[in-house]
Amino acid sequence: MTAPTPVETQLRDxxxxxxxxxxxxxxxxxxxxxxxxxxxxxxxxxANDAVVSRxxxxxxxxxxxxxxxxxxxxxxxxxxxxxWADRWHHHFVCTSCGAISDVACPEDSPRCVDAPGVEGxxxxxxxxxRGTCSSCIGPGAETT
Amino acid sequence: MTAPTPVETQLRDxxxxxxxxxxxxxxxxxxxxxxxxxxxxxxxxxANDAVVSRxxxxxxxxxxxxxxxxxxxxxxxxxxxxxWADRWHHHFVCTSCGAISDVACPEDSPRCVDAPGVEGxxxxxxxxxRGTCSSCIGPGAETT
DNA sequence: GCTTCACTTAGACTATGTCTAGTTTAGACA
DNA sequence: TGTCTAAACTAGACATAGTCTAAGTGAAGC
Numbered sequence: 050m051t052a053p054t055p056v057e058t059q060l061r062d063x064x065x066x067x068x069x070x071x072x073x074x075x076x077x078x079x080x081x082x083x084x085x086x087x088x089x090x091x092x093x094x095x096a097n098d099a100v101v102s103r104x105x106x107x108x109x110x111x112x113x114x115x116x117x118x119x120x121x122x123x124x125x126x127x128x129x130x131x132x133w134a135d136r137w138h139h140h141f142v143c144t145s146c147g148a149i150s151d152v153a154c155p156e157d158s159p160r161c162v163d164a165p166g167v168e169g170x171x172x173x174x175x176x177x178x179r180g181t182c183s184s185c186i187g188p189g190a191e192t193t
Numbered sequence: 194m195t196a197p198t199p200v201e202t203q204l205r206d207x208x209x210x211x212x213x214x215x216x217x218x219x220x221x222x223x224x225x226x227x228x229x230x231x232x233x234x235x236x237x238x239x240a241n242d243a244v245v246s247r248x249x250x251x252x253x254x255x256x257x258x259x260x261x262x263x264x265x266x267x268x269x270x271x272x273x274x275x276x277w278a279d280r281w282h283h284h285f286v287c288t289s290c291g292a293i294s295d296v297a298c299p300e301d302s303p304r305c306v307d308a309p310g311v312e313g314x315x316x317x318x319x320x321x322x323r324g325t326c327s328s329c330i331g332p333g334a335e336t337t
Numbered sequence: 338g339c340t341t342c343a344c345t346t347a348g349a350c351t352a353t354g355t356c357t358a359g360t361t362t363a364g365a366c367a
Numbered sequence: 368t369g370t371c372t373a374a375a376c377t378a379g380a381c382a383t384a385g386t387c388t389a390a391g392t393g394a395a396g397c
Binding site for chain 1: 267288296310311316318327
């Protein structure tokens with residue numbers, strides 16, 4: 050018997066079972082890095098001999114998000130993108146090429162921006178910066 | 194011949210034709226208020242005897258967004274929500290009931306939050322506050 | 338070892354958004 | 368005012384994302 054990994058501990062702390070699938074999903078997101086769709090996660094799992102059904106991937110990502118192990122990277126319409134919740138940060142979306150990059154959160158905290166006049170409790174704040182990334186501005190920029 | 198409305202002027206300024214459909218879409222969003230899906234806009238147009246195809250609604254909303262007449266209210270997965278771009282603001286999403294409400298932007302500007310370390314140009318910043326709204330906190334709260 | 342219940346599965350289903358080719362129309366210009 | 372052209376609109380097929388359901392599986396508590 051080996052000691053539980055931090056992922057297993059965090060899952061149990063969130064009242065969830067530390068199943069093979071969930072651990073594999075976290076590992077896949079950590080290994081892949083960046084911002085992956087549910088479909089990309091599913092493909093990565095399959096490549097690691099851990100074939101899981103679509104519904105299970107969605108369920109697992111949803112559970113892991115609530116457990117704080119996975120972050121949703123909102124980038125507008127299209128497939129929802131997930132990433133390993135290493136540290137709290139925001140996102141920059143290039144409106145030209147669609148690339149998503151991380152933007153460091155100065156306070157590394159889900160409550161980094163003040164919410165004036167919100168009637169309710171704020172759990173976290175996601176900031177999305179939209180614009181044109183340096184590679185699209187530079188010479189040979191895509192003009193889609 | 195009547196003088197062009199502000200909507201018509203803004204469309205032409207953006208290099209777009211001021212068609213009946215586009216004007217009707219803006220009017221529908223303004224009249225409905227709040228955050229509407231493409232489907233809801235389509236239904237509202239149909240109710241006003243302005244039946245348009247789904248593709249046209251998506252095209253029109255896309256064009257109007259680029260013209261600055263319509264704002265996209267990102268609220269995570271699900272249908273994209275649009276609203277009349279009255280003034281720049283952010284959004285509060287209740288994770289319990291899914292309601293979206295506007296949060297005044299202190300600076301009323303698309304560049305209200307600093308983007309530290311972004312490699313590129315930032316055109317606008319959208320802040321999404323997530324939490325529980327007052328009606329879900331209070332007695333008789335929904336527990337969906 | 339037994340029991341319970343959360344988790345997983347397959348796949349049908351719904352919702353959302355895109356694409357294409359032909360038709361219509363707004364707006365420029367003579 | 369009439370004509371022309373490119374942009375906009377249409378219908379509907381298609382693609383993709385996400386949800387739902389019912390039955391099977393297995394982890395964890397007793």
